[in-house]
Amino acid sequence: MIRKELVAASAEPLILSLLAKGESYGYAIIQEVKARSDGKLQWTDGMLYPVLHRMEHRGLIKSRWAESETGRKRKYYSLKKDGKTAMAKHHEQWSLVHGVLAGLQKEQYV
Amino acid sequence: MFDLEPAIAGWRRQMLAAGIQTPVPLEELEGHLREEIEHQAESGTDTPLAFALAVQHIGKANMLETEFVKVDGTNAMRTLKQYQTIMVACLGLVSLFWIACLLLKLGNLSEITAAQQMSGLAAVAVMILLAGIGLFGHGPASLSRRVRDLICISRGRLLVLLGVWFICYVAEPVGFLLILPKFDGGALWIMLPPAGILFGFIGGLEKAASKGTTVTTS
Numbered sequence: 001m002i003r004k005e006l007v008a009a010s011a012e013p014l015i016l017s018l019l020a021k022g023e024s025y026g027y028a029i030i031q032e033v034k035a036r037s038d039g040k041l042q043w044t045d046g047m048l049y050p051v052l053h054r055m056e057h058r059g060l061i062k063s064r065w066a067e068s069e070t071g072r073k074r075k076y077y078s079l080k081k082d083g084k085t086a087m088a089k090h091h092e093q094w095s096l097v098h099g100v101l102a103g104l105q106k107e108q109y110v
Numbered sequence: 111m112f113d114l115e116p117a118i119a120g121w122r123r124q125m126l127a128a129g130i131q132t133p134v135p136l137e138e139l140e141g142h143l144r145e146e147i148e149h150q151a152e153s154g155t156d157t158p159l160a161f162a163l164a165v166q167h168i169g170k171a172n173m174l175e176t177e178f179v180k181v182d183g184t185n186a187m188r189t190l191k192q193y194q195t196i197m198v199a200c201l202g203l204v205s206l207f208w209i210a211c212l213l214l215k216l217g218n219l220s221e222i223t224a225a226q227q228m229s230g231l232a233a234v235a236v237m238i239l240l241a242g243i244g245l246f247g248h249g250p251a252s253l254s255r256r257v258r259d260l261i262c263i264s265r266g267r268l269l270v271l272l273g274v275w276f277i278c279y280v281a282e283p284v285g286f287l288l289i290l291p292k293f294d295g296g297a298l299w300i301m302l303p304p305a306g307i308l309f310g311f312i313g314g315l316e317k318a319a320s321k322g323t324t325v326t327t328s
Contacts, residue, residue, distance in 0.1 A: 025141075026138065026141075026142050027141070027142050027145040027146065031149075044167070044168075044169040044173075045142060045146065045167045045168045045169065046139060046142075046167075046168040046169035046173075046174045047169060047173075047174070047177060049135050049138060049139060049142075049174075049178075050135075050174070050177035050178050050180065050181050053135065053178070053181050054180075054181045057181065057188070072141060072144065072145075073137065073141065074141055075137075075138050075141070
């Protein structure tokens with residue numbers, strides 16, 4: 001299982017990257033993260049919503065209420081222009097961290 | 111026999127008791143809860159267990175409320191910063207206006223002496239100082255919460271008062287309005303420092319209120 005601090009830090013870039021593929025809602029976002037990480041990246045479901053609301057207030061994403069195929073009301077989130085910029089920044093920073101780590105790991109085996 | 115709807119109603123009551131707001135975010139959380147229950151039921155879990163697991167996954171009410179309060183706090187701070195920037199900009203414009211009027215001897219101030227000019231500039235400086243003290247939360251913060259709330263309620267009226275003040279005493283010197291007799295630099299002492307107090311008082315209430323909120327939520 002991935003550490004709590006890392007899960008928290010990765011929430012925003014993951015949400016932004018998922019929403020870059022198209023609009024989505026809370027439950028689907030959680031399920032997709034779970035599936036893509038083979039269940040290793042697990043959020044407390046309810047904790048996603050404060051993060052989404054914070055991102056919405058910061059102007060990174062926007063939301064709309066719509067009816068699902070089952071007739072239930074759902075709040076769909078989608079990316080805004082500032083969200084795309086923030087996502088690019090996150091990718092750059094995470095890639096840098098990943099690059100440094102990968103480089104250091106490589107050196108250990110040389 | 112387990113009945114899902116009363117169980118969800120009970121869960122809603124717990125959330126409301128913890129301070130989770132309705133309709134947002136409670137409706138959204140309830141939607142999530144129902145989806146999770148359906149998902150669990152589809153994979154063969156019986157309804158009572160599906161409900162219990164969904165509740166567990168969504169998290170404890172007080173924990174969620176703490177997170178939402180943090181979001182609200184961040185938003186309030188952002189609004190406060192914007193509000194303060196606007197108030198500081200307004201103070202800057204009014205001050206520049208008066209300094210220009212005094213230095214260039216505009217409008218009804220055309221006949222003021224050098225001493226009156228200096229006195230007027232000092233009055234502007236005092237206005238900036240008094241407004242600044244209030245704007246950055248040092249004045250109204252010392253008031254009791256009840257008094258602050260009372261002023262917050264009548265803030266609209268205070269702003270109207272400030273507007274009337276502006277029309278009478280700020281527009282007057284350049285001759286926009288001729289409702290007042292000509293005044294000299296000394297008369298500014300009666301007008302500008304009280305305007306600074308009022309300006310700082312109105313603007314500083316937000317800051318003072320935010321200090322109160324921080325104490326409450328931390």
